[in-house]
Amino acid sequence: MNKRHPFGLPIWKPALYKKSRSVVRKANSSLHASPSSSPELFLNPGNIAWTLVFGWWLALVMFIISIVMIIIPTNGRAYALVLRELAAYLLWPFGRYIERHVEITPSDPRHPSASVDEESGLLQNQRADDTAQRNKPTLKQRISSVLRLGLAGWIYYVLFFVIAAPLLLLVSTICWLCVVTIPMAKLNYILLRHLYRHPLTLRFKSSPSGQSQMNATGKPIIILLCTYQAIGLQYYKYTYDGINIMFINLLPIVFFVIFDDHVLKKYLPDSIVTSPTAIFSLSLASVIPLSYFIGMGVSSVSAQSSMGVGAVINATFGSIIEIILYSVALMGGKSALVEGSLIGSILAGVLLLPGCSMISAGVKRKEQRFNAKSAGVTSTMLIMAIIGILTPTLFYQMLGSFELRCTGCPESSNGTGVIACSQCYYDQMNPTLDPVYQNSVKPLMWICAAILPSVYFIGLVFSLHTHVDMVWKSSTPKAPKQPHQSYYQRLLPAHILSHLTHHPATAKDVAPSQTIPVTTSGPASLALYSATQNLPHTTSSPPLPSHSPPPTTAQIQDSTAGSNTTLYNPHNPNFIPIVGPNNLPATPITFIHAKEPDEDEDEEEAAGHDSPNWSKTKSFTVLFGCTLLYSIIAEILIETVDLVMDSLVVDEKFLGLTLFALVPNITEFMNAISFALNGNIVLSMEIGSAYALQVCLLQIPAMVGFSLWYNWDKEEVARYTFSLVFPRWDVISVIFSVFLLTYTYQEGKANYFKGSILILSYCVLVAGFYYIPPSA
Structure with a gap:
């Protein structure tokens, strides 16, 4: 699944499945x-x-x-x-x-x-x-x-x-x-x-x-x-219940921001903590853990469902963060912010994220290859998505009404005494007043908004049902079909299946000093660590099979009754006696370590687990809970953005192009870079393309539909409406970025050179947005 990611299914999170993680084992063993x-x-x-x-x-x-x-x-x-x-x-x-x-x-x-x-x-x-x-x-x-x-x-x-x-x-x-x-x-x-x-x-x-x-x-x-040791730099990868510790630590910010805005702001209005800049910054930071938890919930539910149900859930909740934020922004009269956020998300998905992935992949490998056929499907859908979202703009630019606008006469005359009043130019009318827009462009816009989601679902059927073998098959010889494969066996990649399969341990697999677990009647589980150099008779004993059940309490208690006990009985592999006080040698041979039950849960082995960390009930609870919290955070963000913009030199659209487009997707950037570093450039590239497709095929139609519903039987005001009529620079930027990405896909190769070109192209286009004159 992680090697050939089908379109429309959620990206599998790195810690989605139960497994024994080295960083958790190291933290416990330390x-x-x-x-x-x-x-x-x-x-x-x-x-x-x-x-x-x-x-x-x-x-x-x-x-x-x-x-x-x-x-x-x-x-x-x-x-x-x-x-x-x-x-x-x-x-x-x-x-x-x-x-x-x-x-x-x-x-x-x-x-x-x-x-x-x-x-x-x-x-x-x-x-x-x-x-x-x-x-x-x-x-x-x-x-x-x-x-x-x-x-x-x-x-x-x-x-x-x-x-x-x-x-x-x-x-x-x-x-x-x-x-x-x-x-x-x-x-x-x-x-x-x-x-x-x-x-x-x-x-x-x-x-x-x-x-x-x-x-x-x-x-x-x-x-x-x-x-x-008190400090370890590797613990940023530590996970608890499949959740990275960084996002767990960011979660309290969500509740503090809500408390800060609704309670502290009333009693401490002049404090730094309750200032608009502080609330805005903390609100943006709280978006990161919420988007991560929603992504984990979507992936977990999809892993326990069929492909069709997983695709529907991903389409429903995959963009819920952005749809909530943009809807609240439109109700607050921030149409320019919404427009900039959508354009910025497309540019980030097709330029910045693939560029970062390719550069990260180049750290360890000179070049990586990916499936050109699956990339061809994604490229075709991207081109169709661009046609759908830009057709109303091109139609209006060609057929819309223009008017002559003049700046008026200057206050003072020139030296010759002649008044200069020739500062006039042609520009298109306000779309809300243009009959061409009202009678022709709006119906075309609604048709495009209805067609775009259908493209998404046609791509689902094509990639997941009718042509799944042709699109996602690899060039390696096909292995013999295994009977009665489960859904997880069909989806999971080989490296996860290898951990989920029981492998009997052999003598060379188990070190002589390997820890043998012992269950006692104490409050914690005990582990007996043997120093085999002082017990030569234990080296010839066969090891304990990794799939054998742990010894029972009765077996341990029976072992204490004997006088001549050894560390292991070859006739009973489940029999592990406790060394009695009369059998202890004069030299130090063992240390009996005790672990808390919680540590055993954190260090749970992968064998036997073929389901995600989270159950369906827990996943849906997380989904709806985080969605509710984010609706509150989105309202706080929109309320404070005007006060923050007063102290900044950027306009509303550029703020959406950068902060509001990038911050909710930080988790996707982290996943893409992590996969690229581990040699999975296929999934890294798919993360960016899948998100850009969700923006074009789901989020933009959702905003058009929301504008239609919100302005129903109302006077249409531009700042409360999102239309598929974009400025010329937006159109040029999107076309160039998609063209560059599709050209990169053709070879099926990824290296740091192509990644650098994509990132530099993103910087050039964003710089163009920054220097757009206010009058434009």
Whole structure:
């Protein structure tokens, strides 16, 4: 699907399908590194910045809380010890680790123990496995656990919820918004949860003891957190629920702009935050995440539907952002803004976006090729679209009425005493007063506006139904047809299908030190990391197949009963015993790491998933919610654009040509550049062409229809009407840009030279719009 993108279906987003993403795995693994016995300080700018910005005052607050706890009788010193160690850890957490003492007791998983450890904190009796989800503690057990805390525990949790938790959440939120500090955001959030669940079982260490993984009471030590770096530049690619973190962080701007315009503006009219420039800028920025979420919703719904339904949904919601914005602008008397935005969108789709894609593709490859046949279909539709939108303009330019306009006599005469009154020129009449426009051009315009959407749907039928094999077939030999292929198997590209297919692991596929998951009765899933150089008998054992089900709790508990246990039993591939305290060697062999359940969800493997991240219900909820929010944002934009233009030297049309045409499509530019960098120039080129076709075949007819409806039984005013009569420079720019793109398509090759030509052509045409005289 991503290699040969059928016309009319939405562009697949990079994070549309569930898959194991390397940046998410790296973010999670950076919190669960193996403790180092070397006395390094791990000094680097990011770690030092953490201490200077957050570490010192967090450590000071926790130390003050520990002083308060130390004077509390009965177990107050235990809480004070944890808080003092926490203060030192927050000051410099790098190279240090957090351990927890747990007790694994053999029991029947069908009858989980309801006992509550007094040290475990508030809700320790909750288990993390599926059995725990069905056996949550009753209200009586919860009350009993709270009463067992005693005075020191009650005061600890009061200080925790009032002081410690809000500060840790604040730091976690700030680090999340900074993007590059994602590990520290997750570290503070996970640490917060452990301090809530089992504070007295936590210990903060500088380096591992190296002799035993059991404490004096015989409980195994679990490594909860261990990190070495605070900053990573690669985390701009981090995704949550298939959504890039950059767009997640931009989403709060939407709600702040609405609150700013409707509430703060009334009470703080003179503040910088409520100034028209600030509201306008924030409103433009809020368009970016809304357009991204709408695009994700459209792609997700289409992936779970047939091709026809997907094409209809894409045609309906693919341009909803622009249609809402332009409709609100027309109701506000901004027809020049709408005209400039539509022309700017066409120029950006056929010149700027393909140019950026080709230059990005040239970073890694000298030249890339794309399907000339599919490009031919797109080029033909583009030419037809230009004919449809420019025919009324050319018709009116040739047959419209002209009138003689004179500027009048100057106030002073020349030196000879003769008055000069010859400054006259011919120009076309106002279309609303021209009988040719009213009687001939308007009916032609309505016919063209009705034909353009039919061209779009004819292209859908041609590309997706009748000639799908002829248009989208590749030059490679056709593979034997597989029986009973699902819809996703027909649509998904090979590189996604390869991840979605189960591959049994072989001995050479699994490293000897590969992590083997172990399910325990603790609150988090445990992973046993083996150091095989100290366990020579494990190297000859067969690896655990990647498709095998995880071991059950009963299997783990049965393994603890034996005295001579090994890391792996070749006779039972699902059997993974826990190493008992009597079998531990004298040298350090393992670290048992614990992960939060949320981390396991983020790091979900791709095997077995052939559906998008979002369900249909979630996708439609996002679609309608973002559409509603954008209608509010569009109204704010149009209200503030006049006040902003008073302080700018550009006119209304040029503002639409640049800002209003480019900002809603930033996500498409990012997708196109990303695909081009990864060698998929076909999809990058299709993104621009598909958007230009949507502007010509859907958005422009929609604006003509909206103008007809809005001005029905009203006196037609030019600034409240959008017509298919464009100025001459607009016509020349669109014709030249489409001609250049179709000529580029002919060879089926893409390189940085052609991309540079397209971008420079865009700059020349936009410069022409900037220097249009105001009188024109």
